[in-house]
Amino acid sequence: MTRPVVTVAERRPTRQIHIGKVAVGGGAPISVQSMTTTKTADVEGTLSQIYALAAAGADIVRCTCNEPEAAEGLAQIVPRSPVPIVADIHFHHEMALAALEAGVQGLRLNPGNLRKESEIKLVASEARDRGVPIRIGVNAGSLHPEIAKRHGGATPEALVESARRELELFAEVDFFDVKISVKASSVPLMIAAYRLASETFDHPLHLGVTEAGPPPAGLIKATAGIATLLAEGIGDTIRYSLTADPVEEARAGRQLLEAMGLRERKGLDLIACPSCGRAEIDVIGVAAAAQRALEERQIPLQVAVMGCVVNGPGEAREADLGIAAGRHKGHLFIKGKIVRVVPEDQMVEALVAEAERLVAEGVEARLAAAEAGAAEEAEADRRALLEVKGQDANRSGERIARIRELVAEEAGPASAAEGRSQ
Numbered sequence: 305m306t307r308p309v310v311t312v313a314e315r316r317p318t319r320q321i322h323i324g325k326v327a328v329g330g331g332a333p334i335s336v337q338s339m340t341t342t343k344t345a346d347v348e349g350t351l352s353q354i355y356a357l358a359a360a361g362a363d364i365v366r367c368t369c370n371e372p373e374a375a376e377g378l379a380q381i382v383p384r385s386p387v388p389i390v391a392d393i394h395f396h397h398e399m400a401l402a403a404l405e406a407g408v409q410g411l412r413l414n415p416g417n418l419r420k421e422s423e424i425k426l427v428a429s430e431a432r433d434r435g436v437p438i439r440i441g442v443n444a445g446s447l448h449p450e451i452a453k454r455h456g457g458a459t460p461e462a463l464v465e466s467a468r469r470e471l472e473l474f475a476e477v478d479f480f481d482v483k484i485s486v487k488a489s490s491v492p493l494m495i496a497a498y499r500l501a502s503e504t505f506d507h508p509l510h511l512g513v514t515e516a517g518p519p520p521a522g523l524i525k526a527t528a529g530i531a532t533l534l535a536e537g538i539g540d541t542i543r544y545s546l547t548a549d550p551v552e553e554a555r556a557g558r559q560l561l562e563a564m565g566l567r568e569r570k571g572l573d574l575i576a577c578p579s580c581g582r583a584e585i586d587v588i589g590v591a592a593a594a595q596r597a598l599e600e601r602q603i604p605l606q607v608a609v610m611g612c613v614v615n616g617p618g619e620a621r622e623a624d625l626g627i628a629a630g631r632h633k634g635h636l637f638i639k640g641k642i643v644r645v646v647p648e649d650q651m652v653e654a655l656v657a658e659a660e661r662l663v664a665e666g667v668e669a670r671l672a673a674a675e676a677g678a679a680e681e682a683e684a685d686r687r688a689l690l691e692v693k694g695q696d697a698n699r700s701g702e703r704i705a706r707i708r709e710l711v712a713e714e715a716g717p718a719s720a721a722e723g724r725s726q
């Protein structure tokens with residue numbers, strides 16, 4: 305006799321939005337989010353952290369967009385990120401416009417510190433025209449002072465009212481592509497606020513205990529708040545806010561969802577770059593073929609399929625094994641180190657063979673068995689591709705030029721200088 309499957313409470317229905325390729329709400333799998341700690345202007349450092357977060361289980365990653373250089377960084381990061389990117393905006397509405405110009409798949413606005421109605425509506429109109437959702441990210445610690453005063457502090461009602469007011473402004477410009485968070489560092493307050501938000505809105509809810517602190521106490525606080533709500537069927541996407549390496553956040557989020565039976569456990573974890581102007585192959589086709597073959601063999605590894613050898617091995621250095629295309633060849637790498645170079649039409653076959661050996665022999669043995677000259681050949685291919693396609697294969701330069709114009713137009717010289725000094 306088969307046992308009935310025990311699940312947590314039925315999910316409360318919400319409408320569905322899409323952060324890039326990730327559906328949120330409306331019965332979609334609950335997604336895991338995290339946030340980078342690098343300076344967003346540091347493109348390579350930020351991308352490397354984004355790949356590490358994706359490998360640890362993050363479905364969506366947020367990056368701060370606090371200065372023009374950050375927006376310019378986003379113009380280069382977004383086309384190379386394996387997961388959708390949300391720009392975090394505080395105080396400066398022109399940074400939201402610049403982030404949209406950079407191509408981000410989502411925005412987070414804090415109604416407590418971006419207060420001018422005309423600016424909020426301008427951002428919402430621009431997001432509407434581009435089909436980009438916004439999270440109304442209310443935070444007990446930075447609540448609008450007038451709302452806090454009227455409610456006698458950051459009460460659940462005050463947090464929900466702040467979100468409702470922002471929603472009303474969005475509605476004035478016909479923008480409804482929204483998710484909501486009402487975070488607090490107090491677990492009981494956060495639970496009460498989300499319960500009220502869930503009764504009040506049908507928008508997807510992003511759960512989190514803000515400033516939970518370092519593990520283990522931070523993990524316990526965040527889990528207490530998030531798990532309680534999930535068990536009641538509340539919440540569509542989650543983030544652990546830990547004072548720790550953000551990889552810990554992504555891992556914790558993923559583990560919580562798996563423990564509660566809300567996400568499937570992973571066997572093979574195939575990651576693939578989204579492909580961009582540098583791609584040398586049909587990444588989707590190769591990734592699908594690799595996935596089929598590796599799943600058939602039940603390979604318990606994280607395997608990366610990357611569109612180019614210029615950035616692929618570095619971006620996917622957290623993966624156990626990967627392959628990156630370039631100059632009609634496949635460059636096989638283990639933990640970011642090139643071990644073999646094969647003809648392009650043998651990429652999938654070589655990847656599968658190496659995966660089997662890696663499972664049987666282990667990382668050290670396979671690194672020791674690297675083909676002589678493979679790393680040098682890959683480096684030569686990388687340089688040759690850089691020469692052919694240049695440094696700006698994604699035409700990020702055009703977006704950056706437009707961001708500079710936009711920031712100058714919107715903010716004026718004084719405000720732009722202020723933004724830069726934050």
Ligand code: SF4
Pocket residue numbers: 383384385577578579580581582583584610611612613614615616619
């Ligand atoms: S094609 Fe290259 S640069 Fe573009 S996303 Fe893939 S690995 Fe990154």
